[in-house]
Amino acid sequence: MSTGTSGSYWAAQALPSVFKHNLLGRYIPQFGGMTGSRDKRVVYLDGYAGEGRYENGDPGSAEIAMRVASKHRSQHRLHWTCFFTEADAKSVARLETVAGIYRGQGVDARVHHGEVDGVLDQVVCAATGQPLFLFLDPCGLGLPYGRLVGTMAARRRTGTWPPTEFLMNFSMDAVRRLGGNARSAKGVERSSQRFDEVMGGPWWRKYFPAGREPDPGADEAVAAEYARRLAAATGMLVRSVPVARAPHHKPVYHLVFGTRRQHGLWVFGDTVARARDTWWEKLEVADETKDPDSLFTVASLIRPDPKKVTEAAVPEIAKNLERLLAEQRRPFRLVDHTLEVFGDYYGQVTEPAVRAAVKQLHADGKTPSTGVSRNKEKIRDLVVAPAQ
Known part of the structure; x- marks a missing residue:
């Protein structure tokens, strides 16, 4: 069971949420476009939907999905069945108000008061033969590992069709807190056992040995191993992206993404790079608000120049x-x-860097492929051939 959120949480987006929601808003329209063209249907679950909208008017995760669903319905005749679950009664009431607006636009928005585990089977049933995307963003511990893996690895969802993908908040604060609990003589064993359920066993405890300080980076090692185990258990391609409140801070959480399609992996990496740029821009705005008389913001001084990052990436991608x-x-x-293809620059640069790398290889006489798209061919679908 996840913990609730205070009223102040819904006053405005914090910087980690800026990245998370920008990423979600960029990716799920492409998921719908890539997978929904066959039967014109997509099933979507936001397992911890909250109020749906911040008090300042910014959309939360639920409204982001409903906006996409409304747009796809009107422009592409693509029908989204959207499930939203929320445990807090006050948040459910506000979420219902937002959902009502989009139901008026023809969106199939279904709000459930309760935990996500109580509606998960219904969602999977509704997605029989249809693409399914799950967004799991708990404020605390999420689904038990066995329940998550069982859903992702269900017999009818292990092939390339119907597509199944997820984006999940993996709390690094929880890893550090429960790691401290596990190694303390005064730790509460039941809390560690609850984390065992989320992690798929007590394997994580070895990173936090009793009676001594854990190794530096133990929390990141746990996150990496969790993603590796999830990939092995589900047969999916899994990537994990750290999200922090500010540069050089420890991540608040990792966004863990799973797909079975290389197209999903490609688009997710491109989307991460674009969402990262938006995060930096919002950070600069926040710095300017705090100190409007400053000539330079801290963010502007330490932000990697996107142009220079791309310039460094192109020759490496060409290699x-x-x-x-x-x-x-x-x-x-x-x-x-x-x-x-992307190598170390996966999630760091957008896909045009790959086109530039193909053009560089062509200019060097190492491929007859020019990097120029034909018939509106997307960059990811370009074919590269060896030199004659």
């Missing part, structure tokens, strides 16, 4: 492509080798 061409010895689609 990755050249290595792939040598290994494959035949033409290949960029999207079929997403992580190998």
Whole structure:
């Protein structure tokens, strides 16, 4: 069971939520576009939906999804069945008000008062034969590991169709707090056992040995191992993105993404890079608000220059492509080798950097592929061929 949120939480978005919601708002329209064209239907679950909208008018995760659903319905005749669960009664009442607006626009928005576990089977049933996206953003501990894996690895959802993807908040604050609980002589064993359920066993405890300080980076090691285990248990491609309140701070949580499609992996990485740029922009605005008389904001001084990052990435991506061409010895689609193509710059740069890398290889005579799209071909679907 997740913990609740105070009223102040819904006053305005904190910086971690800016990144998370920007990422969500950029990715799910593409999920719908990529997967919903077959039957014109998509099923969506926001498992910890909250109030749906902040007091300052900014959309929360639920309204972001409903906006996408409304737009897809009117512009593409794509029907979203949206499930929203929330345990807090006051938040449910406010969420119902927001949902009512979008129901008036034809959106199938279903609000449930209670825990996500109570509606999960209903959601999966509604998604029989249909694409399913789950957004799980608890303010605390989330679903038990067995329940999450059981849903993702259900017999009818393990193939390429119907597509199943998730984006989940994995709390690093909880890892650090419960790690301290596990190694303390005064720790509450039931709290550790509850975390065992979320993590899929007590394996995480070895990173927080009793009676001594854990190794530096123990929390990140736990997050990495959790993502690895989740990938192995579900057969999905899983990526984990740290999200912090400010630069050089420890992550508040990781956003853990799972998909079975290389296209999903490609679009997610591109979306992370774009959401990261928005996070920096919001950070600069926040600094300016705190100190309007300052000539330079702290964020503007330490923010990596996106142009310079891309300039550094292009030759490295070109090397990755050249290595792939040598290994494959035949033409290949960029999207079929997403992580190998982007390498260390996955989630750091947007997809135009890959097009620039292909053009660089072409200029160097290492591929006849020009990097120019034909018939509105997307960058990810470009085919790169070895030199003749």
